[in-house]
Structure formats: structure tokens, C-alpha cells
Amino acid sequence: MEERPDMSPTMEQTRSWLAAVPQRRSRRTFDGVAVTEADLDTLDALCRSFRPYGDARVVLVREAPEALFRGILGSYGKVVGAPSALVFLGTPAEDGSDQHVGFTGEAVVLEATALGLDTCWIGGSLDRKLSAQVARLMPGERVFAISPLGHAKGEAPFSERLLFGWGKPKKRRAIEELAPGSAGWPTWAAAGLEAVRVAPSAMNRQPWRFRMEDGGLVVSSQGVDTPGVTLALDCGIAMLHFELAARAVGGAGVWVDADAGSRDIARWLPEGP
Numbered sequence: 001m002e003e004r005p006d007m008s009p010t011m012e013q014t015r016s017w018l019a020a021v022p023q024r025r026s027r028r029t030f031d032g033v034a035v036t037e038a039d040l041d042t043l044d045a046l047c048r049s050f051r052p053y054g055d056a057r058v059v060l061v062r063e064a065p066e067a068l069f070r071g072i073l074g075s076y077g078k079v080v081g082a083p084s085a086l087v088f089l090g091t092p093a094e095d096g097s098d099q100h101v102g103f104t105g106e107a108v109v110l111e112a113t114a115l116g117l118d119t120c121w122i123g124g125s126l127d128r129k130l131s132a133q134v135a136r137l138m139p140g141e142r143v144f145a146i147s148p149l150g151h152a153k154g155e156a157p158f159s160e161r162l163l164f165g166w167g168k169p170k171k172r173r174a175i176e177e178l179a180p181g182s183a184g185w186p187t188w189a190a191a192g193l194e195a196v197r198v199a200p201s202a203m204n205r206q207p208w209r210f211r212m213e214d215g216g217l218v219v220s221s222q223g224v225d226t227p228g229v230t231l232a233l234d235c236g237i238a239m240l241h242f243e244l245a246a247r248a249v250g251g252a253g254v255w256v257d258a259d260a261g262s263r264d265i266a267r268w269l270p271e272g273p
């Protein structure tokens, strides 16, 4: 297991991002109105400063070409009218980059939510070549996913409601399914699991599973990777949600990557009692 550099969210970030967790919902139809320069500057600064892992980063695209988002089935599920975008990048040669991209990217998504902006992780229906161009990739980097950024139109169109069940909360797995036998776990673990439950994942598959082992909490993945989006990326998103909620109840700790080649993604090592 390899330790990650200590670049945990600050207490202020922890509070603000955790408050955004229940507010966030994937939105795909935008009103086309530009995001304010002040909000774009805030997000740009975060993209540049929040780099807990060396092999993952987010690039803000202030003016996003509509062609970045290609529809799943013609116009179905297509993102429309987004003035700006986020591009989630990683360096795949290094082990663990998928979860690093998920962790880092979700921080920017939650900051956007805290600013009152709407987003949607997109791992399937995107133009990777165009995304790479607008994000100005460095050698070795790859586009893992993108997100529209802007203000969603008040009412989701019929196609969006039909496809994604917009309007009611997305179905989530029970805590007992995500973490069997977790009823007696410490407060920080219970708080973390609640925040994980509402995390976004590709096709809402919620592939993360948790088990307590030697005083640490191991997150592992269940299911099969789909083209474009790995289960590990989803698990990285869950890791950020977990960390925010655990820290907020005083449960400091650190994520340590699991060795490559197993279903285990990382282990949360609590600090102190």
C-alpha cells in the first residue's frame, strides 16, 4: 500500500463541500447563460490548487463547445446548453490514477454545487479528442471524463425525466448492502457511509463496498468496468464523500492506495483514537 501526499481538504472546504453533497444532482439541460467570471475564477483557482495526487487534475473550460457532449442515443441523454465545462484528467501509467481522478474531480464538482452551479459527470457520451484539445493535455495524460458546468434549466425535459428519473431522488443501495455488518462501526464510519450513499456513479451503479479490517476501512469495487468509466473512478468519488463526512465528525484519517491488481481500491486509516 502506498501513502498519498498529505493534501487533505481544509476544514472550510470540508464544511462547504459536505453541505453540497445532498444538493448535488446530475443535470443535463442548461439555460446557456454564462457563468460569472467570479465563479469561474474561484473554480479555476481550486482546479490549480487542489491536487492531492500528482497524477490527477481538473481543467476548467470557460467556453465549452457544445460538440464536447455527444448524445448516448441521438439526442437522448445529450447534454445541451452548457456554457462551460470541466475536464477530468489523469496519467494512466501510474497505479491508482482512476480513483485519484474521481477523488479530485468530485471536489471541484462539489465546489461548483456550493456556488449554485449544476454539473454531471460524463464518462460515456463525450468527444475525447475535442476534450483533450480544449484541456491542453500534457504528455502522458488522458481524458477520463468531463462535466457540463452552468445553470440547469428549471424543469428537466421529458427525455431527461424518462431516461434518468429526474424529479425523485435516485435510488440508492442500503447501507447494509454497501457495508455488511456496519451497524456497530464507529461514528466516523457511519457518517462517512451516509455521505457515500448519495455519491454519483456511472449508471448509478454504486460499485463501492466497505469492510473493516485491522482498524482500517477498506473500500473495494463490485461489478464490471464499462467502456470509458472504471469502477475505481466511481470509488474515488465515494472516497472523497467518505472523507468529508468522517472529518466533519472529528474522524481524521488518511486514504492509502491498495496494491494494484485486486478489487481493493484503498484503505482509510483513522488517526488517533
Ligand SMILES: Cc1cc2nc3c(=O)[nH]c(=O)nc-3n(C[C@H](O)[C@H](O)[C@H](O)COP(=O)(O)O)c2cc1C
Residues within 6 Å of the ligand: 024, 025, 026, 027, 028, 077, 120, 121, 122, 123, 124, 125, 145, 170, 198, 199, 200, 201, 202, 203, 204, 229, 233, 234, 237
Ligand atoms: C464517472 C461517471 C460517469 C458518468 N457518465 C455519464 C454519462 O456518460 N452520461 C450521463 O448521462 N450520465 C453519466 N453519469 C451520471 C450518472 O448517471 C449519475 O451520477 C447517477 O445516475 C446518479 O444520479 P445523480 O448524480 O443525480 O445522483 C456519470 C456519473 C459518473 C460518476
